[in-house]
Amino acid sequence: MISLEEFFTTNQAPNDEEQKILKHLVAEYDDKLTTIINKISDLEAQLQILNDEKTAILEAVAPFKRALSPFRQLPEDIVREIFVACLPTGRNPTMSHTEAPVLLTRISSATRRISLATPALWAAIHIPIVEFPERMDYAKSVMAARAKGVKEWLLRRSGSLPLHISVHHSRNYPLDNYLGEETIDIVMSCCSRWRNVSFSNLPNILSRFSTMTAHDVPFLDSLSVQPDQRSEREDIKHWKSTSILMAPNLRRLSLSGIVPRLSEYSVNWSNLTHI
Numbered sequence: 001m002i003s004l005e006e007f008f009t010t011n012q013a014p015n016d017e018e019q020k021i022l023k024h025l026v027a028e029y030d031d032k033l034t035t036i037i038n039k040i041s042d043l044e045a046q047l048q049i050l051n052d053e054k055t056a057i058l059e060a061v062a063p064f065k066r067a068l069s070p071f072r073q074l075p076e077d078i079v080r081e082i083f084v085a086c087l088p089t090g091r092n093p094t095m096s097h098t099e100a101p102v103l104l105t106r107i108s109s110a111t112r113r114i115s116l117a118t119p120a121l122w123a124a125i126h127i128p129i130v131e132f133p134e135r136m137d138y139a140k141s142v143m144a145a146r147a148k149g150v151k152e153w154l155l156r157r158s159g160s161l162p163l164h165i166s167v168h169h170s171r172n173y174p175l176d177n178y179l180g181e182e183t184i185d186i187v188m189s190c191c192s193r194w195r196n197v198s199f200s201n202l203p204n205i206l207s208r209f210s211t212m213t214a215h216d217v218p219f220l221d222s223l224s225v226q227p228d229q230r231s232e233r234e235d236i237k238h239w240k241s242t243s244i245l246m247a248p249n250l251r252r253l254s255l256s257g258i259v260p261r262l263s264e265y266s267v268n269w270s271n272l273t274h275i
Contacts, residue, residue: 072110080118083111092126092166095149119159125150127187129169129180129202143179151186162195162219169201184208191216196252198224214246222252222274242266 006012007022014022066072071079086100087093097103101121105112115121127150130142154163165187169180180202187197188208194217199205206227223244245253245267252274253267 076114079114080120083115083118084120087121087124092124092164094126094128095146095153116157119157119161122153122157122159123161124164125153126166126168127183129167129183139179143183147182147186150183154186154190158193160193163190163193164196165190165194166198167200167202168198169203192218194220196222198222198254200224200226202227209244210242212242212244214243214248217244217247218249220244220247220250223247223250224252224254226256 007014007018074082083100083104086104088099093099093101095102097106101115101118104115104121127146130139130146154165167180167184167187184202184205191212197220205225209225243266245265247268248271250268250271253272254275255265
């Protein structure tokens with residue numbers, strides 16, 4: 001009989017006696033392996049039980065830990081200041097749910113309550129006017145929802161604070177497809193609270209301004225207007241004489257596009273600090 005080790009390194013076939021020995025050894029190892037597998041199964045079952053207990057404990061203790069959260073101990077006026085500091089800098093916030101202030105209303109019921117009761121979070125907004133001639137039904141639904149949101153934002157949530165508003169229409173389409181009228185109506189209805197406003201590429205914006213007076217915009221500090229390139233000459237004529245440019249607190253004025261020279265306007269030049 002050859003040594004058993006030789007079966008590991010050669011293709012030698014074992015005889016009947018050697019097969020009995022090998023099968024006995026395999027059986028012994030199988031028994032040991034079965035014992036180990038059973039022990040592992042028992043330990044895994046115990047581990048699962050412990051993990052379930054851990055999960056239950058974590059879920060049970062979570063409310064207590066939340067109640068002890070340092071954030072909850074902050075006075076609401078401090079929380080409001082933190083929320084206001086979350087607003088984007090260098091531009092007006094949009095209505096996107098990925099940035100403040102809308103994002104702050106989606107964290108918890110507490111942050112939503114505080115956010116909605118903090119007018120300073122809603123005193124500024126950037127409003128893009130979107131139009132998709134190839135998808136007008138979709139564009140109409142988007143702008144209808146946006147107008148509703150702007151109305152809630154400016155007429156309710158911002159309280160009586162002065163407003164910072166920018167409205168931008170990025171593309172030129174036939175005026176019969178223009179979907180921003182309702183939104184612009186809402187913005188115009190807030191003119192008595194305008195502080196810094198910017199209008200870019202909006203149809204008929206000059207004719208809207210032409211009927212406004214300095215008394216309509218008592219808080220206006222900054223005005224930027226880039227009219228739509230399709231503005232009529234008559235609109236420009238009325239715009240040149242509009243008394244909105246005599247607003248008592250107007251300090252910054254930017255007029256670009258097809259508007260004539262600034263020197264042709266009726267402006268309170270002694271108040272202006274930036275042109």
